[in-house]
Amino acid sequence: MDNKKNPWPVLSFFFICLSLNNHLSLGADTISANQSLSGDQTIVSKGGNFELGFFKPGNSSRSNYYRGMRYMKVSLRTIVWVANRETPVSDKSSSVLRISDGNLVLFNESQITIWSTNLCSTSSGLLEAVFLDNGNLVLRDGSDNSSKLLWQSFDKPTHTWLPGAKMAYNNRTKQNVRLISWKNSEDPAPGLFALELQQNNSSYIILWNKSVPYWNSGPWDGNIFSWVPEMRVNYIYNFSYVSNENESYFTYSLYNPSNISRFVMDISG
Template identity: 40%
Template sequence: MGLLIFPSVWVHMLMFSSLGILCAGDDRRLLPGNPISINQTLTSSDGTFALGFFSPENSTTRRYAGIWYNNLPGRTVVWVANREAPLEGASGVLAVTADGNIALLDGDGTAVWSTNLSGIPTNTSAELLDSGNLVLADAAGDGGGGYLWQSFDNPTDHYLPTMQLRLDLKTGRGQSLVAWRDPQDPSPGRFSLGIDPRSPLQVVLREGSRIRWRGGPWSARQAIGFRDDSGSSMFVEYSAADEEGVSVSYAGTGAFALSRYVLRPTGDLDVLYWNHRASNWSLIGSVPDGPCEIYEPCGPFGYCEFDGPSALCRCLQGFEPKDEKDWAVGNFSGGCVRRLPLALDRTDAFLKSDAMKLPDKFSVSWNVSAGQCEAACLEHRRCTAYAFANLSGGDSVGSRCLLWDGELLDLARRVNTGEDLFVRVAASELGKYFSPNFWSIIFLPKSVFHIYHHHF
C-alpha cells in the first residue's frame, strides 16, 4: 500500500490530538475527529482488552498500534495493525479518517497503515469489542448487522475465542496466523497457520511453503473438547463446512474462558489460559509435540504411533519397509511398499486401520453411503484408500467420504480422535495375520494435548 497524504485540516487536528486535546466522545469507540494518540488507549466495555500504542522492549523509537490484555501483568499483544511499517518517532494517531477507514497516521498526517476500503460510508466508527475484535461499522447502521471491517478477519499471530479461521472454497482465500519475526519484532516471520487450500478440511502450519505440521482432516464431529479435572471448565473446538467454505473456531468456559492460541517465532503453536492462582499464562498444550507431530515422520504408507514412553514407526497392514537397512538406523523417509501388487480392479479389498490421523492430500464427496464411498475408490485405479463418516452435531446431516490417490502421507495413530482408514490391498492379504516390526524414533512422554486436539 502506498503512502496516503491527508489534507492539512487533518494535520492540524492531529497536532492538537497529540497534545491531549480530544473532542468529547465515547472512550470505547473511535469516531471521526476523535482519534487516540501515542499515550492514549481505547478499552473494551468489560475492560479485558485495550487498543493503543506500544514499543518492543528493545526499542524506544519504533511504535506499533496494537491490542493487548488490559488488566493483566505485563503486556501480551494479540494483534498489531502496522506490523510491517512501525512509526518512527514520538507522534502519531490512530483515527477514523474522512473516507471512513481506520488509519494510523504519523505526525505529518501520512497514513502508514489503513484498512484501505473503498466505496464505504463516511460516517463510520470503530469499536473494540469484549472479544478483542476491533470492528469498523457504519455509525448509522448498515442494515445487514455486519461489519465493514474487523481485526478478527485480519489476524496476526493470535487466535482468540469466537474468532474464526475460514477458507472460501470459491476464491481459495482465507485467514492465516503469521508469527512474529522474533519476540521483539512483530513483522511477519517464517511461520504461518491456516486452513489448507489444497485439502480444505484441515489446518496446516508452514515454514515458508513447506508444511511443518498438519492437524488432519475434520472428523465427523462438529465439536471436540475436554474438561479440566474439576469438570467446571471446558475447552471446545468447533468446525463447519459447506459448499461455500470451511471454518474453525473455539471457546472456553470457566478457567479456560481467558485463553489464546499464539504462533511463536520458533514455529510452535501454543495454547494457553490465564491461571488466576499463579497469575501467569499456563500452557494447555503445544504443537508440533514430538516426532509423531512433525509432518510425514514415517514416509509413504508408514504411520507413527506412541507406544509407552517411545514413538514408533510402523508400516500399514499389507506393507513392509522399503529399505530395512535405512529403517534399522532410523531413516524412515523411504516409507513402506506393498507386499503384493494390486489387481487394480473390483477384486481388490480393503483392510481397516483404526484410530488413525488420516493422510494428507485427499478429495472429498458429501452425502454418499459407505458402500458408495468404497465403490468410488474401487472404480479408480489410482485410489489407494478411503474414509467414511456420518456427520453429527448441530444442524449438519449427511455424510463425508474422503478418497486418496497414490501414496498415503503423514499418517499417525490417534487413540481418542482418530478415524477408521480403509486401505486398498490385494484380495489375498485378507485374513492374513500381519505383525509389524517396530522401530524406535526417540524417547518421548505422551501429551494429553495432542490426544484431544485434532484441528490444532
C-alpha cells in the first residue's frame, strides 16, 4: 500500500454544541480505596467536563457493555476512552470497578479481572483513582496528597487524543503511545488503523494493519508538519514538540479553552 500524503485524513476535530444532562453518579470525581463503581453509577470530573461509566456503542442491540469516558457537555454521546475495549461485560450491574491489590481493576459479572492498570509494584499508601477535568483518569497515593501519579489514562489512549495528552515515543523502552481506531461503530476493539510518532523522527505515520505505512505527516519544522500545509492557517491549536533522552512527544492545547475539541483515529483510516 502506498504512503498517502493527503493532509489531515483522520485527525478530525469537533466543535459541538453544549448541553447538560442529569446522570446517576457517586457525586464525586474520585474512587477511593473503600468505594466501587457498578451498574449505572458514574463518576464525573470536578468541572463537569467528562463522565466515566458503562456504555453500549452505537446502536448495538447486543448486551455488550464497556467502561468508558464521554463528554458531559456534548449532546451527542461522544466516547473518548475505553478501558475494556476488547472484553465487554454482559451484566453491568454485577461488574465492578474498584481498587484492588494496588491497581484499579474492572471485574466482570463472574468477578474475573477483564481490565487493570496492571502495575507491577504496589503502593503501601491509600490509593485513589481521580477523574481530572481534562479527561485524564489517574491512580495516585492519596494518603499524603502526593502529586506523583502511579498510572494515568493519558498514557494509554484508545482512539482519541485529548488536549494536554502526549503522543509520545519512549526513547528508553522503545515503545510508542498509539491511537488505534475502533473495529467498527458498534465495536471499540482495536481496528485496522493506528497513529504513532516515528522513532528518531518528528513525524507521525498511520499504519494499516499495525505495520504497513499508510500516511505520513512529514517532519515537524517548529511550526507545522511539512506535509500538512493547512496548519499554517491555525487559530485553534497550540502544538509543542519535546525531545530528550527519555522521550519525544507532541502535545497540544486550545487557544480558546472553552472550545471542545479532539483528534480521532477514525475507523476509515
